[in-house]
Amino acid sequence: MxxxxxxxxxxxxxxxxxxxxxxxxxxxxxxxxxxxxxxxxxxxxxxxxxxxxxxxxxxxxxxxxxxxxxxxxxxxxxxxxxxxxxxxxxxxxxxxxxxxxxxxxxxxxxxxxxxxxxxxxxxxxxxxxxxxxxxxxxxxxxxxxxxxxxxxxxxxxxxxxxxxxxxxxxxxxxxxxxxxxxxxxxxxxxxxxxxxxxxxxxxxxxxxxxxxxxxxxxxxDAIDYTKKDDFKVSYTREKNVSNKMVHCPYFNTDYMEVEGHLEHDLSQRDSFTIYMCVEGSAAVETGGVREQLRRGETLLVPAGADKVDIIAEGAKLLEVFIG
CATH class of the missing domain: 2.60.120.10 (Jelly Rolls)
Structure with a gap:
């Protein structure tokens, strides 16, 4: 592929x-x-x-x-x-x-x-x-x-x-x-x-x-009737790294704020990766192909990709994959 x-x-x-x-x-x-x-x-x-x-x-x-x-x-x-x-x-x-x-x-x-x-x-x-x-x-x-x-x-x-x-x-x-x-x-x-x-x-x-x-x-029979404060997610916002947001059995989501050029290693990830742009815009490149990703857009990187290059000036991305 x-x-x-x-x-x-x-x-x-x-x-x-x-x-x-x-x-x-x-x-x-x-x-x-x-x-x-x-x-x-x-x-x-x-x-x-x-x-x-x-x-x-x-x-x-x-x-x-x-x-x-x-x-x-x-x-x-x-x-x-x-x-x-x-x-x-x-x-x-x-x-x-x-x-x-x-x-x-x-x-x-x-x-x-x-x-x-x-x-x-x-x-x-x-x-x-x-x-x-x-x-x-x-x-x-x-x-x-x-x-x-x-x-x-x-x-x-x-x-x-x-x-x-x-x-x-x-x-x-x-x-x-x-x-x-x-x-x-x-x-x-x-x-x-x-x-x-x-x-x-x-x-x-x-x-x-x-x-x-x-x-x-x-x-x-499906409702959880107990009061649980287990829903608000606390996460860090360090630039040019994957900041853990939600990791659960069904999906993992990390927050990424990219400033400049980020070379992101995917070689150990046995999963597809999805990027949702929630602020700004970025160029996302893998397999020698570069695509622009602007706010409100989403793209899929197949599992076969070893790395992805992201070039942006302060773009905010959600990175989603299966753990």
Missing amino acids: KSYPVKFVPILKERLWGGTKLHDELEKEIESDITGESWELSAVKGDVSVVINGDYKGKDLQELIDTYKGELLGEHVFERFGSEFPILIKFIDARQDLSIQLHPHDDLARERHNSFGKTEMWYIMQADEGAELIVGFNKDVSREEYTGHLKANTLTELLNYEKVKEGDTFFIRTGKVHAIGAGVLLAEIQQTSDITYRIYDFNRRDKDGKLRELHTELAL
Whole structure:
């Protein structure tokens, strides 16, 4: 396989709560004023990313995986996940509050939906004044107390609100109730799964005037009812090195702020590497091919690459791989 920085066509999703920041801030080519998500790297059936550059232009991510297997993914990644790409990469713009939701763990998702669970993380790229997230409960809650508040339409009284700013990072474990608040633009890294249990939606109606489906009963056995301050990620910001953010069984994410020329060794990494640019721009070179990566763009470096050269003046990148 030719190892070069592979870029993909963003898959843009209109959402009831979406806005215009994916266009205004990240220069995505959209006209809709309710675009909520840009799926940057996806092998979800029906939404498979297509290559936009180089030798593999026009091929989709699933074709590349099926053809090159461990050369693309990394041998140990292919042994573990087979031909299923293990993560999904997005940028999200919330003009309105998202619904309050949670995701089941792997065992429950496999039993009910024949799917992986969904562990995810968020990196805040921009936040309006006063913008916040919902992450977890503000106290330990019993199942009975939870259902009582749900029936009384007072669930928000139990929830933990976190004000956010650029650079804040959150790790969302399965079972944790959560919601992205209005005015937040973020990068999301998650397990490949579209299994979401929506538990409260502020009584909003969709474009057809209908209330959106809630998953009240399914959620009851999936919720973590305890108060845990285990979601805010603390990380260093040393320049020209990989600063550990989130390392978990499903993905590793490091923060990289590049000033000048960084020659980054990948020879000991048996995994593909993804770079998301969250600020500034950079030139990324491997296999003799150089690609520009600007804010709001994502690229994939195949596992076969021994090193990558990054040239930038203060670009901020998220580096994602499987440990």
